[in-house]
Amino acid sequence: MEFTPALHSEWLKIRTLRSLVGGLAAVLLATAMFSALAGADSEGADFDPLFSVFFGVSFGQIAAIAFGTTAMSSEFRGGALRIALTAVPRRGRWFAAKAVAIAVPVLVVGLVTGGVSLAVGEAVLGAKADGLTWGEELRAVVGCGVYLTLMALLAAGLTAVLRSGVATLSMVIPFLLIVSFVIGDMSGSVADVLPDRAGQVVFHETWDGVLGPWSGLAVTGLWAGAALLLGAWRVRRRDA
């Protein structure tokens, strides 16, 4: 068994499910739409034009998480995992192929989303976005792709740990919507190293926490990596 056929198969699994292809489209649409809306409200002392342009990522990430969750959870329904592991019995290899098949499309869609979001957001902001440098814009676009990918992988890893998409979504979505918003204002606390808070530093023109744009993404990467390792361990250990 080699890796390429396993990856090819996992990619086909994603491509042949309409809900998953739709989920990828939703990442782009939700992000661009909410970035445009955010631009309409650009008053206030702590206005950050870069964050305004990428405000929609907070919503687009939910679609990315749903994508990562569904792509993984479809293997935990009925006897699907048995079919998958009968075709690719090396479980570590199968899990790695699954993770790559989830990561690559999200990365591509995430980069496009970043570009579209930038164009839409700046068009809405007009002159207020003039202060953004080329470097900052590029950083945020790349960051958008990487951040969404890591969140999708985090969700996929958790799904493999919990063996259920419903359990994962009912844990992650409330977490993003409530926990982060509630304790989000307490900068310099534990909240800064939560996967979403840390990763979203990349969308800010200025930041005052310990984590910068890239170290923040690295922290999100650690979360995603930990979830994937736990998921892989559980798939390898458990009877299918």
Place this chain on the structure above:
Amino acid sequence: MTSIDVQSLTKEYGSRKAVDHLTFTVRPGLVTGFLGPNGAGKSTTMRLVLGLDRPTSGSATVGGRPYPALREPLRHVGALLDAQAAHGSRTGRDHLCVLAASNRIPQRRVDEVLAETGLASVARRRVKTYSLGMRQRLGIAAALLGEPEVVMLDEPSNGLDPEGIIWIRALLRRLAGEGRTVLVSSHLMNETASFADHLVVLGRGRLLADTPMREFIDARVQPRVRIRTTDATALKSALARHGHDVVEHENGHWTVDHARVDDIGRLASAAGVPLLELAQEEGTLEQAYLDLTGTETEFTTQTQEA
């Protein structure tokens, strides 16, 4: 040639032994019927062979190697475990394409097995629109995809219509005829009797029998002769004189246990008893199976000594 070898295989779930020191070999060129009541450990054994469950002890190999060590395993072993496992939102054809891609099986095989299983016309419909019988056929198509030397099917006739049952019977015979190793589990005796050459019988996780089907039946069911006559009294006395017991049945026929038509026919003729019907009743798999499970404890001790 590839056989399935199960060596003192044991699988415990908590304190319950689903499979208990099982040892048997499934040989190529034969259809081996895998019998036992629900919960006897047939499906567990198949999962253990496929490396899906880890055995508590013992081993299961295909062609001498553990399943996970096979390169492109679908080209060696084709299995149907659960026909409901295919994702409902994918088309039947896509389901097979996904499997084919993982083992570098050419696309043309997908269309071949779809035609072979009679699914060509519904191949581009989503699996959730399939009937139980169509899903069963899709599962069988998946098992045949890699032209494997070993085919393992768990209850393949589930949900098939009468035509489908005849089809699967012919398919199993053909696969064995091509020299493949075929293991088919079932709890339907008459169905199994129609295609199996060899039997492996489980009861509560233990091996109860591993014998050719004909021997299995002959060893357990005594042949008997079925007779209908117009003169029951004459028949009874003629047979009694030669030490045969005649049993009357509700619908007017009689049976003689432990007897052969050659003898009974001559006796009746010599006694001048008019016969309307004279036939040998062969033992059925069902009778033999019930006989076995009735004497389960005794038989298990015997096989373990052997």
